[in-house]
Amino acid sequence: MTAPTKHRVVIIGSGFGGLFTAKALAHDDVDVTLVSRTASHLFQPLLYQVATGILSGGDIAPATRDILGTQKNARVIMGDVQDIDIENRTVTSRFVGRDQVIEYDSLVLAAGAGQSYFGNDHFARNAPGMKDIDDALELRGRIFGAFELAELATDPDERRRLLTFVVVGAGPTGVEMAGQIAELAQRTLRDEFRSIDPAEAQVILLDGADQVLPPFGERLGRKAKASLEKRGVDVQLGAMVVDLDETSITIDDADGGRREIEAVTKVWAAGVAGSPLGKIVADQAGAEVDKAGRVHVQDDLTLPGHEEVYLVGDMINLKGYPGVAQLAIQGGKYAADQILRRVEGREPAGPFKYFDKGSMATISKYSAVAKIGPLNFTGVPAWLAWLAVHLIAMVGFKNRVTTLLSWIITFVGDSRNERVSTMRMVFARNAMDDLGHEFAFPGLPRPEDASPGEREAVRRASADDVSERDEPA
Numbered sequence: 001m002t003a004p005t006k007h008r009v010v011i012i013g014s015g016f017g018g019l020f021t022a023k024a025l026a027h028d029d030v031d032v033t034l035v036s037r038t039a040s041h042l043f044q045p046l047l048y049q050v051a052t053g054i055l056s057g058g059d060i061a062p063a064t065r066d067i068l069g070t071q072k073n074a075r076v077i078m079g080d081v082q083d084i085d086i087e088n089r090t091v092t093s094r095f096v097g098r099d100q101v102i103e104y105d106s107l108v109l110a111a112g113a114g115q116s117y118f119g120n121d122h123f124a125r126n127a128p129g130m131k132d133i134d135d136a137l138e139l140r141g142r143i144f145g146a147f148e149l150a151e152l153a154t155d156p157d158e159r160r161r162l163l164t165f166v167v168v169g170a171g172p173t174g175v176e177m178a179g180q181i182a183e184l185a186q187r188t189l190r191d192e193f194r195s196i197d198p199a200e201a202q203v204i205l206l207d208g209a210d211q212v213l214p215p216f217g218e219r220l221g222r223k224a225k226a227s228l229e230k231r232g233v234d235v236q237l238g239a240m241v242v243d244l245d246e247t248s249i250t251i252d253d254a255d256g257g258r259r260e261i262e263a264v265t266k267v268w269a270a271g272v273a274g275s276p277l278g279k280i281v282a283d284q285a286g287a288e289v290d291k292a293g294r295v296h297v298q299d300d301l302t303l304p305g306h307e308e309v310y311l312v313g314d315m316i317n318l319k320g321y322p323g324v325a326q327l328a329i330q331g332g333k334y335a336a337d338q339i340l341r342r343v344e345g346r347e348p349a350g351p352f353k354y355f356d357k358g359s360m361a362t363i364s365k366y367s368a369v370a371k372i373g374p375l376n377f378t379g380v381p382a383w384l385a386w387l388a389v390h391l392i393a394m395v396g397f398k399n400r401v402t403t404l405l406s407w408i409i410t411f412v413g414d415s416r417n418e419r420v421s422t423m424r425m426v427f428a429r430n431a432m433d434d435l436g437h438e439f440a441f442p443g444l445p446r447p448e449d450a451s452p453g454e455r456e457a458v459r460r461a462s463a464d465d466v467s468e469r470d471e472p473a
């Protein structure tokens with residue numbers, strides 16, 4: 001058994017932060033291990049297009065192994081990280097009952113954020129969020145399925161419930177989702193049904209705040225709202241969701257009134273919560289965690305007292321920087337540079353500074369809002385800029401080509417190619433929740449049941465694995 005000689009960088013997450021850290025270390029004399037619970041790099045900004053039948057999951061989620069295949073210093077491991085021990089410098093991950101304990105010299109935590117239901121996690125059952133491919137495919141099934149059920153319904157009230165779509169949260173994701181459902185109903189499905197007129201579908205966008213797209217400023221928010229309303233979306237502001245079930249959603253209005261909207265399909269685009277891994281390391285280092293679960297990192301993205309542990313992207317709370325892809329990309333590149341400086345014995349760079357490249361959101365075909373520096377623009381120019389920026393930002397040539405083709409089909413012809421949806425897509429998540437761990441992983445122990453002794457055995461076995469890999473051939 002030989003001890004590894006190269007500096008071992010472990011990265012958690014294959015999203016923007018994780019992938020760009022790994023790529024930034026491509027030409028360096030370090031050993032990179034990227035651990036992620038998903039096998040792909042997900043381009044979250046286009047998830048809503050998967051949910052509404054424009055793009056396939058593969059278009060926006062290329063395999064991480066494929067992307068890093070030629071990067072010889074990088075190894076990809078599937079695993080849901082369960083624990084991090086920052087004193088002993090280990091990461092414990094699990095994949096279908098198989099545990100791995102991975103030792104590191106530097107750690108980059110880029111595990112992103114999940115959906116937050118603000119303490120009402122049971123809402124998830126009837127109002128899926130939009131954070132991953134599972135969410136998008138489930139929503140696709142629910143949206144297209146609602147039209148199918150409405151075609152069969154004979155009771156006008158039931159039909160109305162089925163044709164009412166409520167999107168909660170008027171940030172970019174909610175705005176894009178509401179705009180796309182309206183466009184789907186009015187254009188794509190226009191001639192396809194015989195008992196219903198899909199254009200009669202009601203799309204409601206709710207938010208507790210008093211404006212649409214708050215980060216874009218008052219003027220662009222007003223324009224986005226007007227543009228949504230022109231496309232038939234009913235925008236209801238000052239509306240707080242207090243409850244929801246299979247067929248309805250209950251709202252407290254700003255004037256103190258309470259009301260109920262009958263709607264089968266609900267989409268939750270209202271809040272984010274930093275990965276729980278943030279709290280695991282923050283507690284050990286004595287760092288603070290904000291209400292959204294994001295860690296107050298130091299100016300150089302490290303944990304206090306741990307120059308070898310970096311946090312990037314959606315997991316951090318630093319100087320009010322926004323939770324956007326560029327923050328994660330820039331943070332990943334910065335962390336990679338700092339690690340290399342340390343390995344090479346060079347001085348660390350100055351504090352991390354986020355460079356704001358602007359924000360954009362589409363509303364529907366030919367309509368978007370964009371804010372780039374002092375420039376605010378809307379309509380077709382913003383929409384074209386949005387298309388170009390997103391196409392360039394995607395990782396992988398093949399994905400860009402297939403996405404461009406799908407956009408041409410949708411935007412020129414109004415049709416959508418990716419409408420596959422099955423009963424399992426819609427119901428599998430809830431069924432798995434109901435049936436529990438034993439159903440999904442029969443005979444395999446729960447992560448929380450592993451004893452310290454079992455963990456130590458796994459650590460030793462994993463260390464042997466790594467050493468074998470480092471043996472000269």
Ligand SMILES: Cc1cc2nc3c(=O)[nH]c(=O)nc-3n(C[C@H](O)[C@H](O)[C@H](O)COP(=O)(O)OP(=O)(O)OC[C@H]3O[C@@H](n4cnc5c(N)ncnc54)[C@H](O)[C@@H]3O)c2cc1C
Pocket residue numbers: 012013014015016017018035036037038040042043044045046047048079080081082110111112113130131172173275277312313314315323324325326328360
């Ligand atoms: C629907 C939607 C639309 C968006 N639109 C835009 C936009 O238009 N423009 C923009 O700039 N930003 C947008 N964002 C935000 C942007 O996508 C995020 O800021 C960005 O993805 C953050 O990158 P990250 O690397 O921190 O996290 P992520 O990209 O979320 O990556 C997290 C990674 O960690 C992995 N992971 C999580 N937990 C574990 C664990 N326990 N063990 C192992 N792996 C784990 C995940 O599988 C994933 O690979 C959008 C986000 C969403 C959800």
